[in-house]
Each structure stands twice: as C-alpha cells, then as structure tokens.
Amino acid sequence: MLVLGIESSCDDSGVALYHSERGLIGHALYSQTELHAQYGGVVPELASRDHVRKLLPLLKQLLTDTSTTLAEVDAIAYTAGPGLAGALLVGSSLGKSLAFALNKPSIAVHHMEGHLLAPMLSEHKPEFPFIALLVSGGHTQLIQVTKLGQYELLGDTLDDAVGEAFDKTAKMMGLPYPGGPALSKLAETGTPGRFKFPHPMTDRPGLDFSFSGLKTFALNTYLKYQHEANITEDIALAFQTAVVETLIKKCRRALQQTGMQRLVVAGGVGANLALRVGLKDLLAQLNGEVFFPESIFCTDNGAMIAYAGCQHLLLGENDQNNAIKVYPRWELQQLNAARP
Numbered sequence: 001m002l003v004l005g006i007e008s009s010c011d012d013s014g015v016a017l018y019h020s021e022r023g024l025i026g027h028a029l030y031s032q033t034e035l036h037a038q039y040g041g042v043v044p045e046l047a048s049r050d051h052v053r054k055l056l057p058l059l060k061q062l063l064t065d066t067s068t069t070l071a072e073v074d075a076i077a078y079t080a081g082p083g084l085a086g087a088l089l090v091g092s093s094l095g096k097s098l099a100f101a102l103n104k105p106s107i108a109v110h111h112m113e114g115h116l117l118a119p120m121l122s123e124h125k126p127e128f129p130f131i132a133l134l135v136s137g138g139h140t141q142l143i144q145v146t147k148l149g150q151y152e153l154l155g156d157t158l159d160d161a162v163g164e165a166f167d168k169t170a171k172m173m174g175l176p177y178p179g180g181p182a183l184s185k186l187a188e189t190g191t192p193g194r195f196k197f198p199h200p201m202t203d204r205p206g207l208d209f210s211f212s213g214l215k216t217f218a219l220n221t222y223l224k225y226q227h228e229a230n231i232t233e234d235i236a237l238a239f240q241t242a243v244v245e246t247l248i249k250k251c252r253r254a255l256q257q258t259g260m261q262r263l264v265v266a267g268g269v270g271a272n273l274a275l276r277v278g279l280k281d282l283l284a285q286l287n288g289e290v291f292f293p294e295s296i297f298c299t300d301n302g303a304m305i306a307y308a309g310c311q312h313l314l315l316g317e318n319d320q321n322n323a324i325k326v327y328p329r330w331e332l333q334q335l336n337a338a339r340p
C-alpha cells in the first residue's frame with residue numbers, strides 16, 4: 001500500500017510517500033523558519049498562507065523525484081491536529097480533496113502520534129511496548145505505548161512545554177528564532193558549574209513537568225549578570241543541563257514504575273544532543289535501549305504522518321466521509337475522536 005502523507009500543523013510543510021512493504025519512498029520538506037524569524041515566533045496567518053503556497057509545489061517535486069504518479073497512490077494521510085487551525089486546514093483540505101478526486105481513502109492523523117512513531121522510520125526500530133518521551137514546542141509528555149493506537153498518558157507539563165521554554169529563554173537572551181537549536185549550540189561553549197538551576201518537580205512523586213519557573217529563573221539570572229563575560233553561554237548551559245537532568249529523572253521514574261526497558265524519544269527537542277547522550281547513559285544503566293528518530297524526522301515532517309496513517313489504514317481504519325475537519329486541540333488518548 002502506497003500512502004501519501006501531508007503535514008502542515010505549524011511552520012513546516014511536509015509531504016512523503018510511504019509504502020507498507022518497501023518503506024519510505026521519498027519525502028520533501030519546506031521550513032518556514034525564515035518567514036517567522038523576523039517576528040520572533042510563528043505567526044499563524046502567515047503560516048497558513050505559506051502552506052497554501054508551498055504544499056502543491058512540494059507534492060509535485062516529490063512525485064517527480066520519486067517517479068510516482070498520483071494514480072499509484074493508494075491512500076492519503078494528513079495531519080488533522082493538534083496544531084494551528086488555519087495551518088491544519090490547508091493540509092487537510094489538500095488531503096481530502098485529493099482523496100475525493102482520486103476516489104481513494106483518506107485518514108486523519110494525530111500529529112503527536114506521527115512524532116511518536118517516527119523512530120519506526122529507522123532501520124533499527126523499537127518493538128511495542130515502550131515508554132515514549134514526547135518533547136516538542138507544544139508538548140512534554142511521558143506516554144506508555146502498549147501497541148499502535150493504545151497510548152496512556154503518564155505525565156504532562158503543567159505549564160510551558162520544554163521546547164517552548166527553550167524558545168522563550170533563548171528569545172529573552174536575544175538569540176534568533178527558533179531558540180532551541182540556537183540555545184543548545186551556545187551551551188556548547190558554556191562554563192560547566194558556573195550556575196546551578198533548579199530541577200522542577202523532581203522532589204515530589206509523579207511524572208508531571210513544569211518548566212515556566214525554570215524559564216523565570218534563567219531570566220532573573222540574566223538580568224542580574226547580563227553585563228558579565230560569557231553570560232549567555234553559561235546561562236544556556238545551566239538551563240539546558242537543568243532541563244536535560246529533569247527529563248532524565250522523570251524517564252528513569254517512568255521506566256522503573258512500569259517495568260519497561262525501551263524508551264522512545266520524539267519531537268523537536270529530541271534533536272538535542274545533551275538529551276540524547278544523557279538518555280543513552282540512563283538506558284545503559286537500566287540495561288534497556290533508547291530509540292531516537294533520525295534527526296531530520298525529529299522535527300515536523302511528512303514521513304511520520306505517512307507512516308502513522310499507513311499503520312492505521314492497514315488495520316482497516318479510514319475517514320468515513322468527505323467532511324474537512326481539523327482538531328486544533330486533540331488528546332492523543334482520544335485518537336478515535338477523528339474516526340467518526
């Protein structure tokens with residue numbers, strides 16, 4: 001089965017072709033980062049308009065590059081949520097219209113399920129069950145994954161998502177958008193141990209997170225020492241270290257609590273090198289294994305949507321009508337909400 005995947009939930013336009021037996025056939029991505037950089041964050045209306053401009057040319061490029069015709073596509077998977085309503089509507093309209101025109105099934109895909117399954121695009125992939133750490137610009141969640149579609153939320157953030165905290169801390173120190181990668185690059189030249197930032201919510205039981213206090217701690221430290229040498233580098237390192245150590249503590253807890261030995265890390269912050277090194281160490285200590293998506297599939301992309309859609313289509317699931325609906329707020333545990 002050849003599935004076309006379409007992603008447009010935020011500021012990346014992505015399309016991909018995934019074949020149930022042959023794997024990923026090809027993918028194409030257009031990032032709007034430059035468009036939003038001048039505003040210091042994603043401007044929803046501009047994001048929607050740019051998806052309108054870019055998705056069709058991207059699709060044409062993908063079909064040309066992979067020598068595929070639309071007639072060969074068996075089904076279309078598109079991100080239906082969560083995300084920006086206008087941006088989601090662009091990909092969903094394209095996906096459903098194509099499906100209608102081609103008389104092929106379509107399937108609404110949950111963006112975070114796409115992230116969670118992204119490591120399955122690698123050659124060495126995890127088996128079910130596992131614990132997933134979803135760390136993106138909008139999510140910080142620990143999820144117990146029993147099998148495809150069976151997701152139990154173990155922990156969530158009470159305020160800012162971890163990527164959001166990275167971005168806001170970076171912005172406060174004048175770093176370019178998106179701040180996460182810029183801040184982690186800066187941290188490489190920081191002085192270890194100059195500042196010690198708190199590890200929020202680790203002194204009490206449970207698997208929830210909170211990162212807004214850490215962001216404020218970084219701001220106060222910056223305001224106090226901003227005229228000293230190397231201050232941004234040292235704050236970047238202290239902030240990143242506190243975030244990474246907090247995530248590691250919670251992952252250890254989740255694995256021990258559930259008796260699982262496999263951890264899957266997904267979402268944009270999964271590209272963070274310090275987090276990758278720390279989690280590899282943790283799983284080595286626990287005699288388990290940690291799985292990361294390839295770096296290119298950590299952030300938003302069409303391949304993860306094509307893959308997730310394909311797995312559900314193989315189970316006989318698909319959209320039951322032609323209505324174009326998006327779900328800007330959609331809990332992963334309620335996948336069936338979009339399967340009317």
Ligand code: KG4
Pocket residue numbers: 010135136137138139162163164166167178179180181184267268269270271272273298299300
């Ligand atoms: O998954 P994603 O592409 O989009 C969402 O669905 O949110 O994640 C984007 C987030 C941004 O907050 C970005 O700053 C963060 O991931 N990010 C990073 C790194 N690369 C991306 N944060 C820390 N270190 C990185 N290397």
Ligand code: ZN
Pocket residue numbers: 111115136267268299300
């Ligand atoms: Zn994402």
